[in-house]
Amino acid sequence: MQRGTTRKFSTTPGTRDILPPESTRLLDVQARILERFRLHGFREVITPALEYSEVVEEPKLRDASFKLFDPDNQMLLLRPEMTTPIARLVAQRLRNVPTPHKLSYGLPVYRRTGVGRGQSAEFHQAGVEVVGSRSPGEDAGAIALLIETLESVGLRAPQDFVLVLGQTAFYEGYLRQVAPEAASELLAALAAKDLVRVDEVSPDIPDEAAGVREIPRLVGPATDASVMQRAERYAEGEAAVALENLQEILAHLDAGGHLDSVMLDLGLIGRHNYYTGAVYEVYASGLGFTVANGGRYDNLLRRFGEPLPATGFAISLERLMSVLPDRELPPLLVLVGGTVEATRLAAQLRSSGVPVLHLAEDFAPEAALGYAISVEASWVGYPAPDGMKLARAEPGGEFETTPTEKVAGRVLS
Amino acid sequence: MSGLRVAVPKGAIFEDALAALGGAGLPVEVLRENGRRLFYEGEGAEFIVSRPSDVPVFVEHGAADVGIVGKDVLEEQRPNVMELRDLGTGACRMILAAPKKKAEEVERAISHAEVVRVATKFPNTARRYFESLGRQAEIIELHGSLELAPLVGLSECIVDLTATGTTLRENDLVVLDEISRSTARLIANRGAYRLRHEEVAALLDAMRGSLRG
Numbered sequence: 001m002q003r004g005t006t007r008k009f010s011t012t013p014g015t016r017d018i019l020p021p022e023s024t025r026l027l028d029v030q031a032r033i034l035e036r037f038r039l040h041g042f043r044e045v046i047t048p049a050l051e052y053s054e055v056v057e058e059p060k061l062r063d064a065s066f067k068l069f070d071p072d073n074q075m076l077l078l079r080p081e082m083t084t085p086i087a088r089l090v091a092q093r094l095r096n097v098p099t100p101h102k103l104s105y106g107l108p109v110y111r112r113t114g115v116g117r118g119q120s121a122e123f124h125q126a127g128v129e130v131v132g133s134r135s136p137g138e139d140a141g142a143i144a145l146l147i148e149t150l151e152s153v154g155l156r157a158p159q160d161f162v163l164v165l166g167q168t169a170f171y172e173g174y175l176r177q178v179a180p181e182a183a184s185e186l187l188a189a190l191a192a193k194d195l196v197r198v199d200e201v202s203p204d205i206p207d208e209a210a211g212v213r214e215i216p217r218l219v220g221p222a223t224d225a226s227v228m229q230r231a232e233r234y235a236e237g238e239a240a241v242a243l244e245n246l247q248e249i250l251a252h253l254d255a256g257g258h259l260d261s262v263m264l265d266l267g268l269i270g271r272h273n274y275y276t277g278a279v280y281e282v283y284a285s286g287l288g289f290t291v292a293n294g295g296r297y298d299n300l301l302r303r304f305g306e307p308l309p310a311t312g313f314a315i316s317l318e319r320l321m322s323v324l325p326d327r328e329l330p331p332l333l334v335l336v337g338g339t340v341e342a343t344r345l346a347a348q349l350r351s352s353g354v355p356v357l358h359l360a361e362d363f364a365p366e367a368a369l370g371y372a373i374s375v376e377a378s379w380v381g382y383p384a385p386d387g388m389k390l391a392r393a394e395p396g397g398e399f400e401t402t403p404t405e406k407v408a409g410r411v412l413s
Numbered sequence: 414m415s416g417l418r419v420a421v422p423k424g425a426i427f428e429d430a431l432a433a434l435g436g437a438g439l440p441v442e443v444l445r446e447n448g449r450r451l452f453y454e455g456e457g458a459e460f461i462v463s464r465p466s467d468v469p470v471f472v473e474h475g476a477a478d479v480g481i482v483g484k485d486v487l488e489e490q491r492p493n494v495m496e497l498r499d500l501g502t503g504a505c506r507m508i509l510a511a512p513k514k515k516a517e518e519v520e521r522a523i524s525h526a527e528v529v530r531v532a533t534k535f536p537n538t539a540r541r542y543f544e545s546l547g548r549q550a551e552i553i554e555l556h557g558s559l560e561l562a563p564l565v566g567l568s569e570c571i572v573d574l575t576a577t578g579t580t581l582r583e584n585d586l587v588v589l590d591e592i593s594r595s596t597a598r599l600i601a602n603r604g605a606y607r608l609r610h611e612e613v614a615a616l617l618d619a620m621r622g623s624l625r626g
Contacts, residue, residue, distance in 0.1 A: 118474060162607060162608055164607045192491075192496075193493070193494065193495045193496060193603070194496040195495065195496060195497055195498075196496050196497070196498065196499045196598060197496070199499075219606075219607065219610050219614070220610070263607055263610070265607060281603075283603070283604035283607055283608055284604070285604075285608055286475070287475055287604060288472075288473060288474045288475020288476070288602045288603070288604050288605070289474075289475070289603075289604070290603070290604075
């Protein structure tokens with residue numbers, strides 16, 4: 001080895017090793033989320049981490065993707081998200097299966113990021129896609145599932161999080177009606193979240209088109225009817241259809257009791273070009289970034305030869321974890337002893353529901369306590385005549401003899 | 414709730430920012446109490462004082478709910494934040510400048526698509542400017558005293574911000590082109606804009622009132 005060369009044994013920028021207890025919590029949250037998706041009939045799919053580069057068309061996502069070449073010199077990329085791969089999967093594999101397809105996933109995705117921007121190159125997403133239905137009831141169903149899922153892992157609306165709902169086609173439809181020449185510039189300004197630019201582009205626009213400036217600023221709780229009432233003033237042509245669609249979604253959400261968690265923002269038009277209708281983002285207090293986002297994308301599957309309407313969302317698990325309250329880990333007993341008796345006792349305790357980590361060699365009590373603390377166990381035990389010597393896993397834990405039949409009760413209590 | 418947390422930039426637009434926030438009823442007097450502190454708590458609002466280029470970072474990450482920063486910084490960094498209002502103050506221009514003696518030479522080099530060396534604090538802005546012209550530039554990023562670069566031969570020209578042009582004149586630099594104009598903007602974190610919309614909207618309304626009056 002030459003002196004002075006850096007050995008690249010660390011993880012690459014933006015990636016990391018995830019260690020217990022964080023890894024345990026991550027997988028636990030993911031499992032609870034997928035369980036909730038199953039409760040709504042969604043079935044998991046797994047797609048390859050590598051896709052042909054042509055599969056992803058969205059410019060922002062292509063730019064952000066890691067690229068590589070296969071043996072035939074075809075360009076591949078590491079999937080930057082799951083919506084497009086699932087659209088491809090549906091078009092290729094589920095052609096003759098009755099719709100709608102209700103599919104879910106919990107998988108890592110990959111994006112190139114700048115160093116120092118506090119972003120990850122690899123992160124976990126869990127989400128659903130409903131493919132093959134145009135019904136606003138399906139949009140509302142996905143939104144309700146997202147809200148329920150966030151609640152099921154411990155967040156409360158509206159104090160912990162809010163789902164911000166918009167309708168891409170409303171502003172677009174309105175602009176096509178009143179200011180077709182300026183439409184693309186205004187949409188670009190709004191996509192960049194630049195309301196100042198929206199005002200700069202619009203001075204030439206007559207007063208009767210005041211919606212150009214007002215629609216992007218229509219924000220308020222979904223329970224407050226005034227936002228929709230103000231929007232009504234601009235509902236003509238395509239915009240009217242879009243607003244009606246939003247009304248129906250809100251009616252479904254109200255029926256499910258989910259309206260309290262929803263905030264309307266008619267300036268929200270979605271981060272990707274493929275969104276065509278209702279779009280939404282979830283924000284949590286104390287976090288500047290979106291926890292989840294989703295929306296309707298009725299034109300994406302056409303590219304894959306199967307023109308099916310679709311809607312779905314993705315939850316960013318690492319971001320969700322950062323706002324979740326800590327959950328107590330299930331108790332763990334470290335059982336110390338290399339004897340056959342110790343092995344038998346471990347099996348017996350596990351069969352009565354006690355999680356047991358068996359150290360099949362002799363450890364002095366102090367070393368065993370130190371070990372138990374390092375693996376975040378709650379108890380340490382040694383086999384003893386008629387039972388166990390049991391201590392809480394804490395510095396200076398005192399061992400007490402406990403009859404075998406009482407061990408499970410003490411550990412699990 | 415302790416009110417909004419506001420990121421205020423040090424330097425040229427500090428006073429303009431204070432005037433705008435004070436005019437909207439925020440307790441900016443606390444910022445004048447002690448010039449060395451970086452974090453202030455007032456009645457109904459908290460303030461962070463940072464370098465202008467760090468304001469969008471605090472806001473994008475949600476460490477501040479709203480902030481005031483020049484459009485030049487937003488153009489350079491393109492942060493993922495809501496840009497809510499043009500305060501109209503702190504006006505300045507992003508310009509391409511070169512030493513008076515060499516101005517013609519530099520203009521000729523640019524028009525012939527030769528590679529020119531440009532010193533700047535705004536590398537993305539400079540790169541986009543030259544790309545938009547279809548011209549080539551070698552961009553050298555500096556963190557201060559740009560005027561020095563062409564005088565000592567580090568670069569042939571500079572891309573920099575100027576309000577009055579005094580520093581340019583003092584260093585015998587002439588403006589070759591105006592790239593953009595900039596004023597101070599009110600920006601908001603995407604989450605805070607929704608989660609605390611009432612407070613943000615109230616601040617916007619109050620600013621509108623005070624600017625008109």
